[in-house]
Amino acid sequence: MTQPTIDLPDAEQLLSRLAEQLKPVINGETALVGIHSGGVWMTERLLPMLGKDIAHGKLDVSFYRDDFGQRGLHQDTLPSQIPFDVEGRHIILIDDVFYTGRTIRAAMNELFDYGRPASISLAVLVNRGGRELPITPQFCAHNMQLPADRNLQLMQDKAGRFYLTLEESQDV
Amino acid sequence: MYNPQLTDDGKLKHLLSIEGLPKSIITQILDTAESFVGVAEREVKKVPLLRGKTVCNIFFENSTRTRTTFEIAAKRLSADVINLNVSTSSQSKGETILDTVDNLTAMHADMFVIRHSQSGAAHFIARHVKPHIHVINAGDGRHAHPTQALLDVFTIRRYKPEMHNLRVALVGDVLHSRVARSEIHALTTLGVPEVRVIAPKTLLPEHVEKLGVHVYHDMAAGLKDVDVVMMLRLQNERMTGALLPSAQEYFKTFGLTQEKLALAKPDAIVTHPGPMNRGIEIDSSVADGRQSVILPQVTYGIAVRMAVMSILAGNN
Numbered sequence A: 001m002t003q004p005t006i007d008l009p010d011a012e013q014l015l016s017r018l019a020e021q022l023k024p025v026i027n028g029e030t031a032l033v034g035i036h037s038g039g040v041w042m043t044e045r046l047l048p049m050l051g052k053d054i055a056h057g058k059l060d061v062s063f064y065r066d067d068f069g070q071r072g073l074h075q076d077t078l079p080s081q082i083p084f085d086v087e088g089r090h091i092i093l094i095d096d097v098f099y100t101g102r103t104i105r106a107a108m109n110e111l112f113d114y115g116r117p118a119s120i121s122l123a124v125l126v127n128r129g130g131r132e133l134p135i136t137p138q139f140c141a142h143n144m145q146l147p148a149d150r151n152l153q154l155m156q157d158k159a160g161r162f163y164l165t166l167e168e169s170q171d172v
Numbered sequence B: 001m002y003n004p005q006l007t008d009d010g011k012l013k014h015l016l017s018i019e020g021l022p023k024s025i026i027t028q029i030l031d032t033a034e035s036f037v038g039v040a041e042r043e044v045k046k047v048p049l050l051r052g053k054t055v056c057n058i059f060f061e062n063s064t065r066t067r068t069t070f071e072i073a074a075k076r077l078s079a080d081v082i083n084l085n086v087s088t089s090s091q092s093k094g095e096t097i098l099d100t101v102d103n104l105t106a107m108h109a110d111m112f113v114i115r116h117s118q119s120g121a122a123h124f125i126a127r128h129v130k131p132h133i134h135v136i137n138a139g140d141g142r143h144a145h146p147t148q149a150l151l152d153v154f155t156i157r158r159y160k161p162e163m164h165n166l167r168v169a170l171v172g173d174v175l176h177s178r179v180a181r182s183e184i185h186a187l188t189t190l191g192v193p194e195v196r197v198i199a200p201k202t203l204l205p206e207h208v209e210k211l212g213v214h215v216y217h218d219m220a221a222g223l224k225d226v227d228v229v230m231m232l233r234l235q236n237e238r239m240t241g242a243l244l245p246s247a248q249e250y251f252k253t254f255g256l257t258q259e260k261l262a263l264a265k266p267d268a269i270v271t272h273p274g275p276m277n278r279g280i281e282i283d284s285s286v287a288d289g290r291q292s293v294i295l296p297q298v299t300y301g302i303a304v305r306m307a308v309m310s311i312l313a314g315n316n
Helices: A011-025 A038-050 A102-112 B023-039 B064-076 B093-106 B121-128 B146-159 B178-189 B219-223 B247-254 B294-314
Strands: A030-035 A055-059 A090-098 A119-127 A139-143 A150-156 A162-168 B054-059 B080-085 B111-116 B134-140 B167-171 B194-198 B214-216 B228-231 B269-271
Touching: A011 A038, A011 A090, A011 A119, A011 A139, A011 A162, A030 A038, A030 A102, A038 A055, A038 A090, A038 A150, A038 A162, A055 A102, A090 A102, A090 A150, A102 A119, B023 B146, B023 B178, B023 B294, B054 B064, B054 B093, B064 B080, B064 B111, B064 B134, B064 B146, B064 B294, B080 B093, B093 B111, B093 B121, B111 B121, B111 B294, B121 B134, B134 B146, B134 B294, B146 B178, B146 B269, B146 B294, B167 B178, B167 B219, B178 B194, B194 B219, B214 B219, B269 B294
Parallel strands: A030 A055, A030 A090, A090 A119, A119 A139, B054 B080, B054 B111, B111 B134, B167 B194, B167 B228, B194 B214, B228 B269
Antiparallel strands: A150 A162
């Protein structure tokens, strides 16, 4: 039986839309923090669109994940880098796809180990539905409902252009 | 071939020796440690990975630095830590070790860090423990000290990332050193093309060249153009019989001084596993000099041990 095909939006257009949403809220106290790996790519692309002098960093939330007990440590752990003082900052977390909210919970826990931010908000390209925690993105370029057995991911081609892929999930 | 360190699907279950570890696991440990280096520089130097787990440091032989760094590593991973200094008794050692381990298992310990003067002690315990328990060898007799070797190669990789271009010399008491064997394995596994050992004949094990190293008995020849000088401690407490004429004589011939270090590459780094015998295997001006990375080694040792513990704890 063939699965019904799901139309995916153009990730480059979503990025521009997200940048437009973010522009009005950026000020001197803002910092962008990308979550590995899609969120880090997005942050690199968003910076020139929003103003190069914005403080920014990256997080790998492997050490804060709530599924460590089931899955163990992720194979490719990358260092988190927060090269600015978190204290009093208005931080915008950047991620590609918002799903259960567990990654964002882990990211918030990690951020607080660097200091006490004034606020944290969340910007994503796609909210795919299915959240399991009281967390939701404040900035979102696209909403869609995907079944739990599908894995939506942001990819980058050789020229650095973004596109989305949808695959059958390994773990349901 | 059965490898007691790995699970059936090839993941790290115990860390007993570097021998038998595939390059992918060594690299995974070093890469993970890289992420933990940053944790120590934050306001809160802790991550929640091992929350609710209990780590038992069982030291049948004293080693303050190794025990302390394992303790800090476990605490920074949010584990509960129990330290036991068990002095070796005259009783049958096998029974004593297993009784100790069984009692701690009954208290729901999740991980054992074992230091013992007998080679093979950690293997012995790893074979005995229940399947959910992980064992780390923190030094067994003359056999192995894998986390020390890992922190040494981690330090080298941080300063000299191009491992496949390096010339590394190990200097000193290779015969009694459990670190030397582990280091040689780690370096060759990571693709270091030339590993040298420099020592008097009396401090080299027989057939040492079978480990793939080049043997030198002369500092001037051995240190020429090396990128890394790894000093070994003169193991006074393991020394039996007259292997050396005197400490002064040893320093004159094999002690690392500024003059001898000048034969290595100008940007060569100097490592030492500690504790140092200043004025015997290393001169103070070298130990405290600009090429020394001996204190960074201690700092990185915590990150490497955090990496090992968190990888093990996740592989159930």
